[in-house]
Amino acid sequence: MTSGEEEVKRIIFSGTIWFGASIIAVAVPFAGLLISGWRPTELPAGLAVLWWIGCAVLALGVFCFAWSGCPVLEVDVPTSDRNKVITIRSAVVLFLIGSAVVFLAVLLGPGSVGR
Numbered sequence: 001m002t003s004g005e006e007e008v009k010r011i012i013f014s015g016t017i018w019f020g021a022s023i024i025a026v027a028v029p030f031a032g033l034l035i036s037g038w039r040p041t042e043l044p045a046g047l048a049v050l051w052w053i054g055c056a057v058l059a060l061g062v063f064c065f066a067w068s069g070c071p072v073l074e075v076d077v078p079t080s081d082r083n084k085v086i087t088i089r090s091a092v093v094l095f096l097i098g099s100a101v102v103f104l105a106v107l108l109g110p111g112s113v114g115r
Contacts, residue, residue: 004081008073011084015068018088022062022095033106043109051105058098064091 040051068088073080 004077008077008081008084011068011081011088012071013069015065015070015084015088015091017069018091019062019065019069022065022091025099026058026062029103038106043105047105047109051102054098054101054103054105056098057094058102061091061094061096061098064088064094067091 040048043051064087068084068091074083
């Protein structure tokens, strides 16, 4: 079993990697969509709402990765350990759910792929 301080250091290190990877994982497909001429305004109202909800959840996931990787401890080590464990786990879940919702909205949209 690792100590709280070692666990916090590990989460800060891995959170930084996850944060960088999440930025790339969002930027590359979104840039591809924009370059192809796709715009969120092309989505029907229901899918547009789904798109924006997915974007908000995805952004919250990326924020949680950033918070997990932030080397500043808000309070003592045991509390920071607990908080960073919660945020890194939440980040993974939010990022995956947000990504799935966003891409589902895009794939269900009219003529969004293969123009």
